[in-house]
Amino acid sequence: MRITPSPEDRLVAGYAALAIVIHVLEAGFPSPIPGVKPGLANVVTLIVLLRHSLRLAIWVALLRVLVGSLLVGSFMAPGFWLSTAGAAASLLLLTLGSLWNRTVPVLRLGAPGLSVLAALAHMGGQFALAYTVFVPHPGLLRLLPPLMTAALAFGLATGFAAAAILRQLPPVAAGRP
Amino acid sequence: MSRGDVLAIVLAAACVGLLYAHLWQPAVTATHVELRVGGKPAGRYALADSRDVAVEGRLGTSVLRIEDGRVRFLRSPCRNQVCVHSGWLHRGGDAAACLPNRVSVGLVGGDALDGVAH
Numbered sequence: 386m387r388i389t390p391s392p393e394d395r396l397v398a399g400y401a402a403l404a405i406v407i408h409v410l411e412a413g414f415p416s417p418i419p420g421v422k423p424g425l426a427n428v429v430t431l432i433v434l435l436r437h438s439l440r441l442a443i444w445v446a447l448l449r450v451l452v453g454s455l456l457v458g459s460f461m462a463p464g465f466w467l468s469t470a471g472a473a474a475s476l477l478l479l480t481l482g483s484l485w486n487r488t489v490p491v492l493r494l495g496a497p498g499l500s501v502l503a504a505l506a507h508m509g510g511q512f513a514l515a516y517t518v519f520v521p522h523p524g525l526l527r528l529l530p531p532l533m534t535a536a537l538a539f540g541l542a543t544g545f546a547a548a549a550i551l552r553q554l555p556p557v558a559a560g561r562p
Numbered sequence: 563m564s565r566g567d568v569l570a571i572v573l574a575a576a577c578v579g580l581l582y583a584h585l586w587q588p589a590v591t592a593t594h595v596e597l598r599v600g601g602k603p604a605g606r607y608a609l610a611d612s613r614d615v616a617v618e619g620r621l622g623t624s625v626l627r628i629e630d631g632r633v634r635f636l637r638s639p640c641r642n643q644v645c646v647h648s649g650w651l652h653r654g655g656d657a658a659a660c661l662p663n664r665v666s667v668g669l670v671g672g673d674a675l676d677g678v679a680h
Contacts, residue, residue, distance in 0.1 A: 526633030530582040
């Protein structure tokens, strides 16, 4: 059997590889609070979303979570499920954001807005899973506001980073995915 | 940054602010201790009555002391004694647990309601 990758496949693979490298590098840095990390790999997801399409962004994000966890060694561990729940929630939000941009072009969301909303959704999805499955204790809810504050700050940072990179990138050539 | 971005960021910050307002309410005065063994409720004691409570866990007996409206683990058969070192608990929502023995205590306010919706 022979699989011929389409130009789109190559694009997804390239971006996913970049995101995975960032993901693995970031996993090497210790985090002061469990569940809090900058999520710099999401810069790649945002760039793919804004330069190409939502479909490619979803591919890149899911591949990153899967392969990143295999490389870090957290595949199937609680952290992997938290990360998957977070990715699913943030991708859902990016989908809604894309729909919003199509329906309300006047208030178009760029990288900073999408990034902040996706970061909050990521933390929310992760927290919802942690609270309902791993630690269903009311005390955990007290952690939510500071965690969300961290998500807000990191969401802003990754959003501005993505916007800055997008400004430097040449426009996508016509006829290419 | 577009107007949409500004709107999204302001809304997001407002949501986070609301979370603080909702989840960081001033601590309620605790009136009762709720005991759990293996996650299942195992008794409820008034903080007003000073007494020692012995609880059977997975490893053995944990002893809780209730005194002056506070509660603490006095003894537990676990190795690391994290629960005993947690010390006295007195605010509503405070909790301590002996994970090896599967015993946890939490302080709750007067009524057993989580909230009231009108």
